[in-house]
Amino acid sequence: MKIGILGQRGGWHERSLQKGFARHGIQAQSFPITRLCASQGKPSNISVNQTILNDYDVLIVRAIPGGSLEEIIFRMDVLHCLENQGVRIVNSPAAIERTVDKYYTLSLLEDAGLPVPASIVTQNFDEAMEGFDTLGQDIVIKPLFGSEGRGMVRVSDKDTAYRALRALELGRYIYCLQKFVPHRCEDIRSFVVGGRVVASMLRQSDSWKTNIAQGAKGKEIELDPGLEQMSLTAASILGTDYAGVDILPTEEGGHCLIEVNGIPAWRGLLSVTGVNPGDLLVDYILNKYL
Ligand SMILES: Nc1ncnc2c1ncn2[C@@H]1O[C@H](COP(=O)(O)OP(=O)(O)O)[C@@H](O)[C@H]1O
Numbered sequence: 001m002k003i004g005i006l007g008q009r010g011g012w013h014e015r016s017l018q019k020g021f022a023r024h025g026i027q028a029q030s031f032p033i034t035r036l037c038a039s040q041g042k043p044s045n046i047s048v049n050q051t052i053l054n055d056y057d058v059l060i061v062r063a064i065p066g067g068s069l070e071e072i073i074f075r076m077d078v079l080h081c082l083e084n085q086g087v088r089i090v091n092s093p094a095a096i097e098r099t100v101d102k103y104y105t106l107s108l109l110e111d112a113g114l115p116v117p118a119s120i121v122t123q124n125f126d127e128a129m130e131g132f133d134t135l136g137q138d139i140v141i142k143p144l145f146g147s148e149g150r151g152m153v154r155v156s157d158k159d160t161a162y163r164a165l166r167a168l169e170l171g172r173y174i175y176c177l178q179k180f181v182p183h184r185c186e187d188i189r190s191f192v193v194g195g196r197v198v199a200s201m202l203r204q205s206d207s208w209k210t211n212i213a214q215g216a217k218g219k220e221i222e223l224d225p226g227l228e229q230m231s232l233t234a235a236s237i238l239g240t241d242y243a244g245v246d247i248l249p250t251e252e253g254g255h256c257l258i259e260v261n262g263i264p265a266w267r268g269l270l271s272v273t274g275v276n277p278g279d280l281l282v283d284y285i286l287n288k289y290l
C-alpha cells in the first residue's frame with residue numbers, strides 16, 4: 001500500500017503519522033504540498049520532487065499553507081484531480097474546502113440545525129460597521145482562513161472597530177465578524193476519527209483565546225452524550241474522516257460550535273489524554289482503504 005503525507009516542513013504531526021504507519025510495516029513518505037507539479041500530455045502525471053503521486057492509495061493532507069490565490073487554488077485543484085483519479089485524499093478536498101473557511105463551515109453547520117454564534121460576513125466596510133452594532137458592540141474579528149487563534153481580535157470599542165475594519169479594507173479582506181461569546185476563558189476541543197469521538201479536553205487559558213497554540217492548558221474530559229453527538233454531527237456534515245471540533249459554552253448554559261478543523265493538531269491532546277489520535281487515524285485509514 002502506498003501512503004503519502006502532504007505537509008509543509010516535515011513537522012511533528014507528519015513524523016507522528018509516519019511512526020504510526022511504520023508500526024504496520026508501511027513506510028509513509030512525506031511530501032511538501034508547496035512542491036506539487038502537474039504535467040499534462042506526455043507524460044501526464046502529478047508529482048512532488050519527481051515522485052509520482054497518481055499511483056498512491058492514500059494521501060493525507062497535513063497542510064494548506066497560506067499563499068497567493070493562484071497557489072491555493074492550484075493546490076486544491078491538484079488534490080481534486082488526484083481524487084478524481086482514484087487516490088484517496090484524507091481529509092477529502094471537499095472537506096478541506098468546507099472546514100478551512102470559517103464562513104462556509106458555520107453556514108453548513110447552521111443549515112444542519114447546529115448552534116453557532118451570531119456572525120456577519122461581508123465584503124462591505126459600512127455593513128461591517130453596522131455589523132459591529134448589530135452584534136452588540138463586543139465582537140471577534142476573524143481571518144476567514146485563520147488557525148491557532150492567530151490574527152483574530154476582540155473589539156468592543158467603536159473607534160477600534162473602525163480602525164481594524166479600515167485596515168482590512170486596505171488588504172481587500174473579507175470582514176468576518178462574530179458576536180463575542182463570554183466563555184470564562186475555557187472551551188472544549190473534541191477529536192473525531194471515523195465517526196467516533198476518540199478524545200476530548202477542556203482548554204483553559206488566562207486569555208479569551210483558548211487555543212493550546214496560544215498558551216491554553218488542556219484537561220481531559222468526557223463529553224456528555226449531547227456534546228458527543230454535536231461533535232459527530234458536525235464532523236459528518238463537513239464530510240471529514242477526522243476533525244478537531246471546537247465547542248464554546250454559552251452564557252445561557254448551552255453550547256455552540258465555532259470551528260471544525262479539517263487539519264487538526266493533536267500534540268496537546270495527546271499529552272493531556274494519552275490518546276494518540278494520529279495512531280487511531282492510521283488504523284482508520286488502513287481499515288477503510290486497505
Ligand atoms: N465568538 C467568540 N467568542 C468568544 N471567544 C471566541 C469566539 N470565537 C473564537 N473564540 C476564541 O478563540 C479561539 C480560536 O477561535 P477559532 O474560531 O477556533 O479559530 P482558530 O481557527 O484560530 O482556532 C477559540 O478557541 C475561542 O477560545
Ligand SMILES: [Mg+2]
Nearest residue numbers: 148149246259
Ligand atoms: Mg479553533
